[in-house]
Amino acid sequence: MSSLTSQSSLSADFFRLRPVRQFDHWIHAMPRPPLVVEIAEPHVAVARAAGKDGHLEGVAMEALPAGAVMPATLETNVVQPEAVRSALRKIFGRVPVHGGHVALLVPDLVVRVFILPFDSLPRRAREALPLLRWRLKKSVPFDVEETAVSWMRQEARAGGLEIVTAVARQPIVREYEALVESFGARAGVVLSSTLATLPLLEERGATLLVRLCGKTLTTVIVRGATLCLYRSTQIRGDSALESRALLDEVFPAVAYYQDTWGETIDRARLSGFGAKQNSFTQTLAQELQISVASFGEAPGANDLIPHGLDALWGWIANRKS
Numbered sequence: 001m002s003s004l005t006s007q008s009s010l011s012a013d014f015f016r017l018r019p020v021r022q023f024d025h026w027i028h029a030m031p032r033p034p035l036v037v038e039i040a041e042p043h044v045a046v047a048r049a050a051g052k053d054g055h056l057e058g059v060a061m062e063a064l065p066a067g068a069v070m071p072a073t074l075e076t077n078v079v080q081p082e083a084v085r086s087a088l089r090k091i092f093g094r095v096p097v098h099g100g101h102v103a104l105l106v107p108d109l110v111v112r113v114f115i116l117p118f119d120s121l122p123r124r125a126r127e128a129l130p131l132l133r134w135r136l137k138k139s140v141p142f143d144v145e146e147t148a149v150s151w152m153r154q155e156a157r158a159g160g161l162e163i164v165t166a167v168a169r170q171p172i173v174r175e176y177e178a179l180v181e182s183f184g185a186r187a188g189v190v191l192s193s194t195l196a197t198l199p200l201l202e203e204r205g206a207t208l209l210v211r212l213c214g215k216t217l218t219t220v221i222v223r224g225a226t227l228c229l230y231r232s233t234q235i236r237g238d239s240a241l242e243s244r245a246l247l248d249e250v251f252p253a254v255a256y257y258q259d260t261w262g263e264t265i266d267r268a269r270l271s272g273f274g275a276k277q278n279s280f281t282q283t284l285a286q287e288l289q290i291s292v293a294s295f296g297e298a299p300g301a302n303d304l305i306p307h308g309l310d311a312l313w314g315w316i317a318n319r320k321s
Contacts, residue, residue: 033188035100035102036049038105041214042063046060060094068083071107071110073141074169077176097180102180102189105192106190106191108218109216112232113164113195117161120161147170148170157261166195191315197311198222208250208268210270218233235249267292268292272310277294
């Protein structure tokens with residue numbers, strides 16, 4: 001993608017995606033800090049990669065009080081900053097920051113992702129950005145002039161041009177950046193947690209990812225080198241976490257892919273469902289007649305994925321590629 005562009009100074013860039021090889025122009029000169037910090041609705045977590053092979057050197061996680069972080073596109077997210085800083089202080093006590101840049105993973109609802117068709121788009125950022133902002137005015141519920149924008153090109157199914165665009169409100173991103181800055185670090189990279197997870201997906205055929213973090217359900221479909229669909233919704237009420245209700249969220253994405261691409265999904269990967277994971281796996285496999293599994297078999301991820309820290313491992317795996 002082209003680098004994040006904003007009218008005010010924002011300390012971080014949106015990271016370039018490497019789950020599918022076509023995404024290797026997200027950022028041309030992007031820092032790849034070994035320390036990755038996730039601030040999510042249910043927890044804060046940190047992991048450090050070390051050595052040329054990027055092996056996991058340290059990891060720590062701390063649960064957050066309910067309501068401390070409430071992910072949203074428009075409203076204040078960090079509702080209890082002292083509680084979040086207290087949890088960060090604990091994990092940094094186990095995996096020190098040591099200053100410098102970190103990769104900062106934020107909730108999915110903070111970063112909106114759009115796949116926009118274009119006849120053409122200038123290569124130069126200063127020429128492309130006004131066109132993207134104009135298109136986004138119809139899609140985002142806030143002033144596009146106060147947003148940070150990052151984008152990349154991909155080939156559409158019929159051979160046309162699509163622009164995958166990531167958008168976030170600067171004031172919301174700053175809430176998360178300020179938390180790590182209070183410990184002497186700077187967010188050199190900002191990425192939503194599900195985007196960080198995508199390197200864990202297979203690069204062959206079509207893969208459906210269904211990921212739950214707190215009360216945010218994100219559905220992604222990747223086909224080979226193409227991001228086909230990305231959708232985040234907020235789950236309301238405990239009944240919405242039942243298998244049938246979750247299927248109602250997933251089926252429209254699957255139907256869209258089948259109608260657009262004229263083929264079925266090859267496999268599904270699930271994350272974040274905890275005790276309901278097995279039940280939802282069985283239900284989804286039966287309904288879609290495809291292989292459904294978690295990320296549990298990802299090499300080297302045993303210390304992270306079973307604890308809901310797949311986004312941290314996605315970042316580390318991405319650094320190693």
